[in-house]
Amino acid sequence: MGRYVARRLLQMIPVFIGSTFLIFAMMYALPGDPVRALMGDQAYDPAVVASIRSDLGLDQPLWQQYLTYMSNLVQGDFGTEIASQREIADIIAQAFPITLRLTLFAFTFTVLVGIGLGVIAGLRPDSVRDRGLLALTLVLISMPSFVLGYLMQYIFAFQLGVTTATVQDSENFGDLMLPAIVLGSLSLAYVARLTRTSMAENLRSDYMRTAVAKGLPRRRIIGVHLMRNSLVPVVTFLGTDIGNLMTGAIVTEGIFNVQGIGKTIFDALTRREGATVVGIASLIVLVYLLTSLLVDLLYAVLDPRIRYA
Template sequence: MGRYVVRRLLQMIPVFIGATFIIFMMMYALPGDPVRALWGERAPDEAQMAALRADLGLDDPILVQYWNYLTGLVQGDFGTQIASRREVIDVITEALPATLRLTAMAFLITVVVGIGMGVIAGLRAGKKTDRGILFVTLLLISVPVFVIGYLFQTYLGVRWELIEPVVQDSEDWSQLFLPAIVLASLSLAYVARLTRTSIVENRRADYMRTAKAKGLTQSRAVRVHLMRNSLIPVVTFLGVDLGNLMAGAIITEGIFNIRGVGDTVYEALKSREGATVVGVVTFIIVVYLVVTLLVDLLYAVLDPRIRYA
């Protein structure tokens, strides 16, 4: 197991470098000059612009800039904002808690509701309950998240006044419940359908017939044997989806006025603060890599037949 973990960690290095290199190049290939933008409509001072570019390293070749960024990451330096001269790591640390709370609640809803719906539909395949769940999940998949968000906000918040239409305090978990449902809607639909398909397939497996022949009750056979094997593809999806939820929170935060990473990225894109955008994406890349490793290790827990040498 230890050698497998070391090998996977080594494999993450080129993946991390490649992913950060692509986003770095894409961000700095955008048109516009962030240093020139500091002067607004006023005529810029060329000497001051040149000094500022030299101070920030923006006059170096692009590959040199990326190398400097990469070596700075190793030391925990995510760069500096051009306009405010704040450290990017401080900006991310300030915005991250709200996004993490929203993502965590959405992930919990996805796991509990999505797997629960999938299990019910799988055990009652072909019946009205199954068809109803399939219809609801198909509806959630078909409607974009921002449409669901605006519908919930308009009817539940504005017309019926059941909730606050926008989040007033991102530290209040109760105010994040509706945005978390909106954020989790697409993911829980996929999880429900994936769980349902996996359970339907595994119910016909030989080990389920053997378990029943040995005298196990239906509930114990489902809980001990069926669920563990059926959850393997679901865990794979959830591992990838955790990063998707964090990235998708950008849209949800905009709808419900949550001051998180999404708002930070939006403002950074408007002002061409490339270091901030790259820093946020770098953090999400690290989340993807770590969660993927944890998912692979979790396989051995779910299925005793899987062993990592």
């Protein structure tokens, strides 16, 4: 197991470098000039703009800018925003925990409700509750997140008055409940359908009939034998879904005025602050890689047949 973890950690290095380079190259290819945008509509001297670009290293080739950025990133230096002259590390430290709280809230909602609904429907396939779950999840999958967000605002904020339309305190879990539900609704639909399908298939397996024939208690048959095998594909989906929730939070944060990385990325793209976008994207890539490793290790816990050399 230790060798497997070490090998996976080494494999993360080229993946991380390749991912950050692609993001860096896309920011480099975007039209516009952050130094020119800093001056607004006022008259400017092209020589002054060229001098500032030279001081910031923006006149260097792409590969040289990337090497400089990565060498600073290894030392913990994310750079400085051109417009605000703030340290990007401070900006990320302020916005990232908010999005992380929102993501964890949405993830918990997805796991508890999604798996719970999937188990209830999967134990009785083709029943009324099974068809009801499939209909509900189909509605959630087909509805864009911004439509669901405005609908939830209209119902719970404007009609029922149980919450505010926008988040007043991004550090308050109560204020984050509604955007977390909106953020996790699409993932909940997929988790519920995946759990239901996996449960229904495993119910017809030979090992289930053997467990029933042995006279094992129903709680043990479902909780130990059926659930452990049925949750393997669900865990695979949930492992990658953490990163999807963090990136999907950009739209949800805009709807509910959450001051997280979504608003930070949007403002950075507007001002063409490439270093800010790449810094946040690098953290999200790390989240993807670490959760992928964690999912692979959980396979051996859920399924004893899986072992790593």
